Amino acid sequence: MNHLFEYVLRLGDDSLILGHRLSEWCGHGPVLEEDIAMTNIALDLVGQANSLLEYAANVEGKGKTADDLAFLRIDKEYRNLILVEQPNVDFGHTMMRQFLFDAYRKILFEKLLESGDEQIAAIAAKSLKETKYHLKHSSEWVIRLGDGTEESHRRIQNALDTLWRYTEELFYSDEVDESLRASGVLPDLSSLKQEWTNYVHAVLNEATLEIKEETWYFQNGRQGYHSEHLGYILAELQFMQRAYPGMEW
Amino acid sequence: MKEENIEELERQFQEKIDNDIKIEPRDWMPDNYRKTLIRQISQHAHSEVVGMLPEGNWITRAPNLRRKAVLLAKVQDEAGHGLYLYSATETLGADREDTIDDLHDGTAKYSSIFNYPTLTWADMGAIGWLVDGAAIMNQVPLCRCSYGPYARAMVRICKEESFHQRQGFEIMTTLANGTPEQKAMAQDALNRFWWPALMMFGPNDADSPHTAQSMKWKIKRHTNDELRQQFVDVTVPQAELIGLTVPDPDLKWNEETGHYDFGPINWDEFWAVVNGNGPCNKERIDARRKAKEDGEWVREAANAYAAKKRTKKAS
Ligand SMILES: [Fe+2]
Numbered sequence: 001m002n003h004l005f006e007y008v009l010r011l012g013d014d015s016l017i018l019g020h021r022l023s024e025w026c027g028h029g030p031v032l033e034e035d036i037a038m039t040n041i042a043l044d045l046v047g048q049a050n051s052l053l054e055y056a057a058n059v060e061g062k063g064k065t066a067d068d069l070a071f072l073r074i075d076k077e078y079r080n081l082i083l084v085e086q087p088n089v090d091f092g093h094t095m096m097r098q099f100l101f102d103a104y105r106k107i108l109f110e111k112l113l114e115s116g117d118e119q120i121a122a123i124a125a126k127s128l129k130e131t132k133y134h135l136k137h138s139s140e141w142v143i144r145l146g147d148g149t150e151e152s153h154r155r156i157q158n159a160l161d162t163l164w165r166y167t168e169e170l171f172y173s174d175e176v177d178e179s180l181r182a183s184g185v186l187p188d189l190s191s192l193k194q195e196w197t198n199y200v201h202a203v204l205n206e207a208t209l210e211i212k213e214e215t216w217y218f219q220n221g222r223q224g225y226h227s228e229h230l231g232y233i234l235a236e237l238q239f240m241q242r243a244y245p246g247m248e249w
Numbered sequence: 250m251k252e253e254n255i256e257e258l259e260r261q262f263q264e265k266i267d268n269d270i271k272i273e274p275r276d277w278m279p280d281n282y283r284k285t286l287i288r289q290i291s292q293h294a295h296s297e298v299v300g301m302l303p304e305g306n307w308i309t310r311a312p313n314l315r316r317k318a319v320l321l322a323k324v325q326d327e328a329g330h331g332l333y334l335y336s337a338t339e340t341l342g343a344d345r346e347d348t349i350d351d352l353h354d355g356t357a358k359y360s361s362i363f364n365y366p367t368l369t370w371a372d373m374g375a376i377g378w379l380v381d382g383a384a385i386m387n388q389v390p391l392c393r394c395s396y397g398p399y400a401r402a403m404v405r406i407c408k409e410e411s412f413h414q415r416q417g418f419e420i421m422t423t424l425a426n427g428t429p430e431q432k433a434m435a436q437d438a439l440n441r442f443w444w445p446a447l448m449m450f451g452p453n454d455a456d457s458p459h460t461a462q463s464m465k466w467k468i469k470r471h472t473n474d475e476l477r478q479q480f481v482d483v484t485v486p487q488a489e490l491i492g493l494t495v496p497d498p499d500l501k502w503n504e505e506t507g508h509y510d511f512g513p514i515n516w517d518e519f520w521a522v523v524n525g526n527g528p529c530n531k532e533r534i535d536a537r538r539k540a541k542e543d544g545e546w547v548r549e550a551a552n553a554y555a556a557k558k559r560t561k562k563a564s
């Protein structure tokens with residue numbers, strides 16, 4: 001297995017699939033300002049996916065493009081977190097999903113600035129700026145909804161309860177990470193989970209929300225075992241490329 | 250106020266307009282000028298927002314990452330346009346939420362082109378090229394509209410619309426130069442959107458009773474038919490350039506007038522769609538209404554949270 005390819009794919013697929021989910025909101029947001037904000041975040045994520053998948057394709061060295069990777073793999077070849085493929089449900093679920101992911105992504109990108117791989121460090125630097133804004137936006141909404149009305153508290157607590165089982169996977173690590181750590185591509189990521197936990201707890205606390213620990217955590221996305229939702233995402237995402245193979249658009 | 254005073258105010262108002270001095274929110278203005286503007290600007294704002302739906306329909310199915318990003322950016326721009334325009338109506342004393350309710354209960358109109366479905370990817374090309382293209386024709390003169398906030402909003406909006414028009418034409422060009430399937434897809438989109446695009450300029454001048462007053466107030470600078478002709482003259486050569494056929498058997502260049510002659514518009518269809526009987530009127534309004542209803546708890550929460558913050562600060 002090409003570990004660098006595998007790692008960059010994981011990063012790229014997270015951006016791609018979450019960007020897809022967020023873009024489903026376009027035109028349906030709770031206020032026009034949020035339509036703009038969510039579309040903007042989706043746009044950033046699609047941009048990140050493009051840079052990351054382009055790099056992954058280079059690393060793979062089989063002459064593929066970012067689009068080939070984005071649109072022409074089968075479900076088992078996608079490496080995204082199960083968290084990011086979860087449905088939008090309502091604005092509360094969407095913001096909670098975003099918050100849990102953004103907090104992880106911001107800390108990860110900060111660490112990846114120190115990557116021994118120049119490309120990864122450069123993509124992390126560019127994406128970090130965007131991700132800081134995404135995290136500010138999602139954190140503020142989690143607090144507002146948690147400490148807003150009774151209804152909003154109930155809904156966002158419900159979102160947290162539903163999504164918490166997907167958070168352990170944020171810290172999934174296997175031989176890919178180990179070998180890249182050994183070769184100096186990855187910096188020391190051992191404090192990622194603690195830093196994430198500290199930040200997330202502080203925000204949830206301010207939002208008056210409670211974490212209910214789970215007995216079952218999902219973490220097979222990185223190996224290509226997904227929830228049932230991914231198949232439907234791919235059916236839409238890949239529709240044009242599958243229906244009209246090999247054409248320029 | 251005494252009648253002579255009103256007459257005097259109206260005289261001064263028209264004098265400003267005649268001298269191309271902008272009317273600003275605090276200036277005196279005739280009630281009808283205000284009403285006409287609120288109606289026109291809010292219709293425009295609704296068109297931007299409803300217009301997000303037919304294109305939003307293809308974001309998750311865009312054929313590659315670059316097209317997906319460009320389409321997202323475009324639809325985001327349209328939301329931004331909606332926002333500036335709602336703000337412009339607010340400078341005239343209209344309430345944004347009330348204006349939106351008028352859209353939802355059918356009292357306010359929006360551009361009827363958005364009541365047509367987007368069936369294929371080529372429709373993203375046709376909409377950018379034709380619909381944003383027609384919007385530019387309509388809107389460039391509005392940059393000189395007598396009402397300051399509207400004119401200034403239009404300057405910013407028009408810049409973005411011309412980017413939209415170009416990306417749409419680029420999609421069409423790529424398809425027209427593509428495989429036979431792609432070319433057929435492009436031609437089909439042109440066939441479906443051509444006539445509705447011509448209808449975007451509104452009824453013929455003879456059937457447009459408000460035009461004269463709006464032109465006197467410099468809210469409008471050209472008549473519907475003038476703008477429609479300008480659009481046809483600019484767009485037909487573009488279609489020819491990429492090898493697509495405009496679906497009008499009567500279309501031909503007229504040496505004498507220096508314009509294209511074109512066939513009659515189906516005004517029955519236009520009025521049917523304006524009055525709610527187009528293919529997607531119900532879907533569009535239902536989608537906007539649902540967005541508002543589903544978002545209610547979010548807006549309430551934001552207000553409640555802001556209120557809590559204020560009391561905390563005060564105490
Ligand atoms: Fe627009």
Ligand SMILES: [Fe+2]
Pocket residue numbers: 297330384410
């Ligand atoms: Fe417009």
Ligand SMILES: [Fe+2]
Pocket residue numbers: 327381409410413
């Ligand atoms: Fe536009």
